[in-house]
Amino acid sequence: MHIVILGNGISGITCARYIRKQSDYQITVISGESDHFFSRTALMYIYMGHMKYEHTKPYEDFFWAKNRIDLERAWIEQVDTERRVLHAKDGRSFNYDQLVIATGSVSNKFDWPGQDLPGVQGLYSIQDLEELERSSALGINRAVIAGGGLIGIELAEMLMSRNIPVTILVREKSYWDNALPPGESAMVTRHILSHGIDLRLETTMKEIIAGPDGRACAVLTDSGERIEAQLVGLTAGVSPNIAFLKDSGIECQRGVLIDRFFRTNVEEVYAIGDCAEFREALPGRRPVEQVWYSGRDHGQTLADTLCGNASEYRPGPWFNSAKFLDLEWQTYGDMPAQIGEDLSSLYWEHPSELKAVHLLYRKGDKRFVGINSLGIRYRHLIFDRFLREERTIEYVLENLAAANFDPEFSKAYERDILELYNQQTGSRLQPRNKRGLRGVLQLLKSV
């Protein structure tokens, strides 16, 4: 059995590793982007000088040969599902018995005039990073970033680290308010502004203008303003990287269409990670899951199936995290930007520091449904339990201290949060646990 995995990102590599753990199949991972697996989320730190490229490789180079995972460097241009052959740009071809498509994403472009000019780019791949370095070497007096969200703020932070002034154009009223509720979004917005970033809300890009050298030199906004910029970042989301599958017979919509076993319409062809689209979205989830963690889950689950232990994708409670400049964000469970009628919310914010905790629960049975936290770390382990065991908000609040994951000597605010709830609802809850491992074990044993 020869399994070929297209793409050496977190999805493809996790799949390869777990196939190896369970089988002796021949495994080949093909990537055009890099020789070895690296952490895509760490690209920003290379540009900022926190790390070098080699630091972003989670496994030493000897790891692959030792685990008999063959690595090939090639861009695949054509997939022949009839003969089970892949054709690469450099003329080579690769046979497979089973194919796993894990090709990730490409940056979104929305048909802006000038979007293909030099000096206009997204931030997704190593090649994007190299492009950014080339542009930086030419000198950037100002950069305009079109689109907010997580990649937009990362790109802004990167450029700021090189003392490049940044303007971010965001369609929304408040930063990332299509994903964050108003309180959190407002805090993130304040934080971005405090770093000296020129954040323009409710502003979109109309056009990118070329200079005499043929490179981008300015951006026109919908208000008609012209902003001089030598670099334009396109960070309005990403879409599945599936252009090379055009004539393969593999059915695609936004992404490669798959069922819950990651099967495409073609026998022995599977798709995982950013590039896959569930024919039927999982409850509470999007059909295309573009998160590091879901990619890792996909890879693990598909590896089971490929090794003869057919496994349906049944992920646990949602979780995610990110960092907006210096502000850490973690979320567990469902935290919609717009809170429905049937939900109640407890929003606590520190009077002066950048810390906020937002807990959501159902009105009737007070069942806890999700949390956003900014500037405070919480334990995945504990919140996963709260959600699986369908605990009430009151249980969560009473045991919240045990879920705290902030470093020692940090000030704890769980009591303040609980008091806020008591005040708002007239309850008289008392904390049942203390912070730290002792509290965690106490809580786990009490179940």
Place this chain on the structure above:
Amino acid sequence: MSRSTNRIWPLLVKRIGMLIFLSALGYAIFLSVGGTYRLNDADLQSLFGERSDLIRESEADFVDQPIRGKWAFLSELRRVSKVVAVDARIRYGLSEQDVEGMASRNDGQPFDLKGEIARFEQEGHQEKAKKISQWLGWYDGKSLSEEELKTQLALKATDINRGISGLELSPYAALAITRQASQGPARTHPGRTFLIIFGLALLGGMMVILPEFRHEPGIKNNHIQFNGLNSRGLAGILLGTLLIVFYIALYWFPAWVAEWTLMADPLSYWINGGPSSQWFLYGWLYTFAVVTMAVRFAIKYRHSPYHLVRTASVTFFQVGFAFLLSNILHRLQLPSRDLKNIWPLEYDFFYAEKMNAMLYPPALPWFGKAMFVLGIALIVLGVPLLTYFYGKRWYCSWVCGCGGLAETAGDPFRHLSDKSLKAWRIERYLVHGVLLFAIFMTITVIGSYLSNSETFLGIKTPMIKQWYGFAIGAVFAGVVGTGFYPLMGNRVWCRFGCPLAAYLGLVQRFKSRFRITTNGGQCISCGNCSTYCEQGIDVRWYAQRGQNIVRASCVGCGVCSSVCPRGVLNLENGPDIDRTAIQALRIKKDGVQVLP
């Protein structure tokens, strides 16, 4: 826009600060190499006693002659010493006539040692008399023929004469001579020179450090990988070379830094009542580096209370214990030690001279004994107990002097530690090897002490002490340990060499409540934790599989937790059950796996 990191002035201030700092450093180096040296008659008398006559006679030019530059002075001194040695042998050695005289006087009768000594003393040859009493004791009362005596005594005389040098030029003597000969401002105005150099260094240092306040609190490792000083570029290599040369000077050629000790004299008199040795100077420089760089560290990590408390702790132990207290004890003529130091890091704790100083001190006997008991208690109780409760960090990154320097001055180099599996393998052999060496050496030392003999189990104690002191104490801990900061990271000694770290690490690995917990499935494998681990632990390897980190070498600095962008890592003490459990290996199926 309340804050802008893009303004020019902070960068300008930093640049100017660096220039000021470098000029202070440059001036200090100039003082130590470019001065003028002169020894007048009185200097010669006080330094060399009766040997000074030899210089006056054969090297009259040397007296009162100004010599420019330290190299020139030290090589002239060596030359003079060689010349004088020839004369000294003639004057103080046993000549052919001396040998023949003794042989004929004692021909066939019991050798009259006392008589011979008295004879030479009478003739005014005190030194010859001394040599005879020291070397010829064996012949006392033995009857040998003149011929026999003549041959044997001639051989003895050759040996004796070989031991007669011109001027004693041991490292300490060379330092004393150079201090005496130095003519520059360090000698004439030591206090003023000291204030100028360290004032400028402090001013420049603060101008570089304090503008870091302009950044919002949070991790800012920007440009570290681009900066030559921090990433083994030219500046880093130069700094490493400078540090290595400094350590070589400190251990083997203290005369090179004679002017710096002169400058430190006023401070030394003030604190411990005597002139500054190179070790006092070293203590001062070390403390100065720890304190100023602690300010930098505290600003950089000011968002983390853990780092603020920990930095305050290492700074306190360096200033209070290592520097002030040990010098004050010296002043009070009590046994002087850095009380927080622990065997086997303090490898000479059981050396006879040190134990005797504690057990039989001239004053306040209870104090010396308490000091000894404290030292023992730390070894047998403090290390295991505190490490059980808090991990080895209680010592390595909260108390220890080596750790104190690494955590403050060494912080800009923490990412240079090697994270490869190979390095880990080498580390385990090396650090435990040094621990075994230290234990072995100490056993022979104690054995010798108790049996009152130079050898123990057939091993020459002075030799093994000397080897340990040279290879581990000086080369590994000093030259490599600190000199290699800009080349191999700030914990080279702590990771590969420190026997105490090995001991603490064994406890931490096998019986402790400390671990670094990982936060379920939140790791994105970015690599910041591994990159900034000063001990070269591949933290990410554990974090990305949701496994807690229990490693012998972890000093609990907490930086992995700080640099993690997703809040994945936390230093925790807790019940010692299943510390190494993989908590989140399979997230998808059964949820986050938890402790059983």
